[in-house]
Amino acid sequence: MTPRLTQLLATALIVSGATAANAATTLTVGIEATYPPMSYRNPTTNESTGFNIDLFKVLAKQMNVDLKFEEMSFEQLTSGLATGRIDVIGTAITDLPTRRSNMTFVDYLQTGAQMFTTRANAPAAMTPDAFCGKAIGSPRTTNYFIELNAWSDRTCVGAGKPAAQAQGAAGAAAVRLDLKQGRLNAAVLGPEYVKYLMSEEPDTYVLVGEPLSVHYFGFAVAKGQDALRDQLVKGLQASLADGSYQRVLDQWHLQSQGIKQVTVDGGQ
Known part of the structure; x- marks a missing residue:
């Protein structure tokens, strides 16, 4: 994550309302677009679509950031996160203890x-x-x-x-x-x-x-990016509270896999 994004997200944790609105920036999300219904290419329009795409659009509004999706292979996601090419892995990646040496997960789906x-x-x-x-x-x-x-x-x-x-x-x-x-x-x-x-x-x-x-999918951020992790948690909690998370679940028929509360590194 760029120093600029880190600074703005950290600032967003302690400001609110109109002040936070001035802190909008771009969040770069890495996706592997071959796994429907999570993220994939619409065969008719060739545009990226899926549950994760729609959920990140909801989170972007909650976090007051713009979105940029970077498509890459599953194998490239962790290296993209480590090198700063992306800010968060937004594809369907399972939160496992073995993956937490250099990543932290915000769990969003069973x-x-x-x-x-x-x-x-x-x-x-x-x-x-x-x-x-x-x-x-x-x-x-x-x-x-x-x-x-x-x-x-x-x-x-x-x-x-x-x-x-x-x-x-x-x-x-x-x-x-x-x-x-x-x-x-x-x-x-x-x-x-x-x-x-x-x-x-x-x-x-x-x-x-x-x-x-039984596991969780989690949005993965690099270790040490606590401000971004906390903003994702805050955005996801807000989406559960206002019903927008449920609407995305309903749209993609994933109601049975929805979470009731947000956890960090909660997978076993």
Whole structure:
């Protein structure tokens, strides 16, 4: 974050009303625009859209800042934050203790790791352990892939069954394609993405059991950027209080994943 933005946000913490209005500046938000419904390119307009985009527009009004979205790959987000290219990671990134050595998370949505398959691939017994020994895909750079392997060790290998054939893909879209084309027996992605797929292609996908885990998505800022962290918390709290957070949840059909209170580094 630039010194100018840091100074203005710090000032905004102790001023209000018309005085704060004079402190408007630009907040640069890094997004990975291939993960609907969180952030993705609208296929009709080619514009960035999604829950995170709309929520940041709400937060920008609460924080009295202008927005600039920087699209990059998921792998580039943390380096972009470290180098100051972006001020905050605004894409769907899970708040995990292992990621907090150089980042702090403002948690804004519940998530997890959900196994699912196609109706064509669905076995008679629709339980997760029915997929032990089967090919299951997940994006290799995300925590979903780690949790898939942990689930396999616990549920399959731990019960004397063959390990799942965990296959890492380049991203969620690649996992979806591999599943539809029969190269995978099942997949593990976030419940928000699975809901989106099920709404876009009715009667194509089915859930496999309950989520393998429950976590939070968090807006990530660099360690030490306390003023920006606190302003994001304040803006998110205000959006919960005035109903604008709920309206964004409703728009993207994510009501079941909404938070009731704002936490910082609350993920496990």
